[in-house]
Amino acid sequence: RKDLPEILGYAHHLGMMTSLVTNGVLLKKRAKELSDLDYLSVSVDGTESYEEMRGVKLDKVLDGIKRARDMGITTLINCVISGKNLDEIEELIYLAQELGVWISFEPLHEYEEISQEVWEDIGIRDMGKYEKTIDRIIELKEEGCPIIHSKTYLRMIKSLSPDFRCHASDIVLDVTSDGRIENCRVYRESMGDIKDGLGNTWRSSKARRKKISMECKGCLFFGHAELSLLYSLKPEAILNSIRTLNGIRR
Template sequence: MRLTSKPVLCNYYVTYRCNAKCSFCDIWEKPSPYITLEDVHQNLQDLKRLGVQVIDFTGGEPLLHRQIDEMLGMAHDMGFITTLTTNGMLYPKLAKRLKGKVDMLHFSLDSSEKEVHDKGRGVACYDFVMESIAIAKQLGERPDILFTVFRSNLHQLEEVYQKIVLPNKLLLVINPAFEYNAVDTGEQLTAEELNYLAAFGKRKSVYLNDGFVQLRRDGGNHVADPVCKAASTTLVISPENELVLPCYHLGSKSYPINGKLYELYKSREVEELKRQEGRLPECEGCTINCYMQPSFAVEVNKYFWKALPSTLKYNYMKGTWKRLLPFNN
């Protein structure tokens, strides 16, 4: 049973450029412009009309955009829940400008050991994450630690939790690594490791969407009976101001927005692509978290029920549910 036909999330790529070179990501390899403030203003109005509730300003490294604070402020003032993930390298310089504009602020950290984290990110950014945590707390912000889990760093989860998350009164967001294109993420987690991860997600101050674990146990999305609703739940806007379908990682089609995002999203051609969501050959076995999470939220099935407790837990801890109340919009 489908709960809503409206999209709930926009992954807004402000640039593909990045000041890190993560081994499990290929975005930083792409040449890229930066989005314009004028386009963001127009698109946010259309996203509001379409029913979108969450704007994820992403990249690349989103803090490379010199007007990122203005974009976040604009979206926040319009009643959107805003989210941003950063490697922390630029946050100390921009923290005061960003204060109060990001509802879900994530600092990426994949190890409690400086050398291990920096090696995976291809640049020395561990110290910047530690500095960012301290500054954010001083400003009254409530950042999360986003831990991307591979088989190679699973053993680091406990130390990050004990040494960094709990002492700083943060929230640990567990992000199981996913494969896409030719990006190498190493061996997939075993059934035993998935069980460990699921148990870890039940701890205090930890968020793990249990739907992610279940999907991996089931072998990912299956085109014969897809759980993925990427194109109908999530809009992807590129730095070139194009609507990308069915998702960023496949990106089989892109359409210039030209100030008419609402009309474009409602067009016959886009509707046709939306009907193919999760059914393309490349969709078989997919476990991409940023598109599965909204997919779990709009249709009542076993993944909906798996995801619901952890989703409620996170939103309660972060207080983001308050942003969805009618008087806040």
């Protein structure tokens, strides 16, 4: 969007914390427009496999990450773990450490829109290898690598079992680019429209959001999972959040 700097500036003026999720392709070119951005998440799903999966040279994206980092923007590499990149996870963690940015992970979520052909190509098939990969992520976190997650979450993604009560519908509303308001970015139930006002939509959708939350089959999207663990007052997740915030402020 050409008006991205204006949107960020207005949100910053209102005292909001601003964040942006991007594939990073235009990041180097437009980084100077992000002066009002607090938090940047860049999708990097591998090293050797990156170009095959994304169709873009990784170096181009890394240059943008460096530019954002040098501007003082808290930057995170987010990696979706799939059958394509299990051998590259450790290298990616060390790359994040070398760049001086955070890194996060989440397992590939099997959306209904994903064709069986694509799922067969990128899905996780070797569960033994996958579990060893998650164990290594936990080890590297304990060694001080900049992995943003709580170990509670990492243990859940190892078992691929969302062993928590999701509170996304209690604490999140997702506004889409065309103004629709949805309960969460994964299951995407419509709650209203931005023209109706966020406050009005939040109040009028309370009962429906509660019902959705109770019936949700769960997922391992790390944003909702980690927030839900905090909302449920899970001690290790709280301590990890405090340590992470202290690390960001340094």
